[in-house]
Amino acid sequence: MKPDAGEEGFTLLELIISLGLFALIAVAGLALLESVMGVQARTEGRLDRTATLQRAMFVIQSDLDQIARGEVSGGGAGISFTRVAAGMGGAPVPLRYDAAGGALVRSAPQPQLLLDGVGGVRWRFLDGQSWIDRWPPAAERKEEWPRAVQVEMQVTGARGPQGMLRRVVALPVRPEGDAP
Numbered sequence: 001m002k003p004d005a006g007e008e009g010f011t012l013l014e015l016i017i018s019l020g021l022f023a024l025i026a027v028a029g030l031a032l033l034e035s036v037m038g039v040q041a042r043t044e045g046r047l048d049r050t051a052t053l054q055r056a057m058f059v060i061q062s063d064l065d066q067i068a069r070g071e072v073s074g075g076g077a078g079i080s081f082t083r084v085a086a087g088m089g090g091a092p093v094p095l096r097y098d099a100a101g102g103a104l105v106r107s108a109p110q111p112q113l114l115l116d117g118v119g120g121v122r123w124r125f126l127d128g129q130s131w132i133d134r135w136p137p138a139a140e141r142k143e144e145w146p147r148a149v150q151v152e153m154q155v156t157g158a159r160g161p162q163g164m165l166r167r168v169v170a171l172p173v174r175p176e177g178d179a180p
Helices: 012-065
Strands: 073-075 078-083 093-100 103-107 111-116 118-127 130-132 148-155 163-170
Touching (some): 012 103, 012 111, 012 148, 012 163, 103 118
Antiparallel strands (some): 093 103, 103 111, 118 148, 148 163
């Protein structure tokens, strides 16, 4: 049997319904794509922030690992010491770390922004078996080094990890007869 003329193809109602379904599927697909792109952007921001935090902690660790002759002094939001000029063959370099204006600044001798989004920094020093907040603990111990240095940073900001970071670095034994 052959269909009567005019009964072939789709009706207008069928076409409208199918176009509506395709439109709904397209809108859902775009919403899903937008959501995935947003998650990706936030993840990249957090990964960038994490890399910045790791880099800052590496610089602090490296500087303290290469401490050289001279005095170590500090407390609260700042510390100063002298480190070896690695790879340069030059004289030891005086360093200073300070927290100011929501940032950790490394001065060697020019100021360098090491990390932003810092709510606070606290340096502590291992004297024998106990941690103290200032070094040197007394004027007559000015030439001594602590056994270890601890830095605690309160990290703030909308992107990436937030909270407290802590790093403890054991200092090398001070060479005999090392005078500042």
